[in-house]
Amino acid sequence: MNLAIWKSLEGSGEPSAGVGFAGNPLDRRAESRGQDAAADALAEPGARVLFLQGAKLWLKPRGEAFEPFFTPAEALALEGGAEHILLLGWDEHGPVLAFALAADGAGPEGAAGLELRPVYSGALLPRAVLGMVAQGAALANWHGNNGFCARCGHRSELCLGGVKRVCPQCGAEHFPRTDPVAIMLAAKGEKCLLGRGKHFLPGMFSCLAGFIEPGETIEDAVRRETFEESGIRLGAVRYHASQPWPFPHSLMIGCIARALDDEVRFDESELEACRWFLRDEVRTMLAGSHPEGLRVPPPAAIATHLIQAWAEG
Numbered sequence: 001m002n003l004a005i006w007k008s009l010e011g012s013g014e015p016s017a018g019v020g021f022a023g024n025p026l027d028r029r030a031e032s033r034g035q036d037a038a039a040d041a042l043a044e045p046g047a048r049v050l051f052l053q054g055a056k057l058w059l060k061p062r063g064e065a066f067e068p069f070f071t072p073a074e075a076l077a078l079e080g081g082a083e084h085i086l087l088l089g090w091d092e093h094g095p096v097l098a099f100a101l102a103a104d105g106a107g108p109e110g111a112a113g114l115e116l117r118p119v120y121s122g123a124l125l126p127r128a129v130l131g132m133v134a135q136g137a138a139l140a141n142w143h144g145n146n147g148f149c150a151r152c153g154h155r156s157e158l159c160l161g162g163v164k165r166v167c168p169q170c171g172a173e174h175f176p177r178t179d180p181v182a183i184m185l186a187a188k189g190e191k192c193l194l195g196r197g198k199h200f201l202p203g204m205f206s207c208l209a210g211f212i213e214p215g216e217t218i219e220d221a222v223r224r225e226t227f228e229e230s231g232i233r234l235g236a237v238r239y240h241a242s243q244p245w246p247f248p249h250s251l252m253i254g255c256i257a258r259a260l261d262d263e264v265r266f267d268e269s270e271l272e273a274c275r276w277f278l279r280d281e282v283r284t285m286l287a288g289s290h291p292e293g294l295r296v297p298p299p300a301a302i303a304t305h306l307i308q309a310w311a312e313g
Helices: 003-009 037-042 072-076 116-121 127-145 218-230 279-287 302-311
Strands: 048-053 056-062 065-067 085-091 094-100 112-115 157-159 164-166 179-188 191-197 208-211 234-245 250-259 271-278
Touching (some): 037 085, 037 094, 048 072, 085 127, 116 127, 191 218, 191 302, 208 218, 218 271, 271 279, 279 302
Antiparallel strands (some): 056 112, 179 191, 191 271
């Protein structure tokens, strides 16, 4: 994204701008990269490197805060060096790159690998840096799982700093993918539908969600997933916001939809509970004052943004 445009959107009220992992200010320059783009960027003054390992981000403790950036020298000192480096883009300080550590690889000295979810939910890093981390984690995961050509099976090669892979055997080009996920809040009058997954934290309810399948519109996926999980049929569907979700490389597409019926018949193989909540009850969940301790996901989650948008009318 152009830096001037990104800065102009801060505080604009655009729904997607406030979710976690959004707000990535990097200018990716994918269309103007050369074959040695990552190596060239690593040599630029001000170059900084993020270390990622699956769903972990390596951080240096700095008193009560954390430093996510490392120097090019620290990256090149590790085994494999530049072979594992992806170019993310540039901000006003210079290029930002990501080092994709192997699952059993040792990280930089004096740092620790922390799971991305608590880094995100605990707001341990500035919003702009979390956006860079989401991009780096998604790219690193995709490259880590797509090292061989899907056409002929030959080992493929990383190109242009990570914006694609090319097979030297058959010439096929492979581009990093983003998996679209519909996440939706069904509402009818003064009530909305929330579900609870079996892995959720105690007392937490959230929006329903599911992957968009080939040949589906976003609206059709919202209707299908809601019916499959809850038995509720939906009419009109309205897009609200989206959220990058690097677990491993998804885009959450948030919608609010009008329910056509009331009887919930939820899929017990997917959900532990699913029911209607009145608007006033939802407001107590958002405020953290529900008498039974029920709550919604963390504030940066797109599910909570959907719930809050509806609760505020």
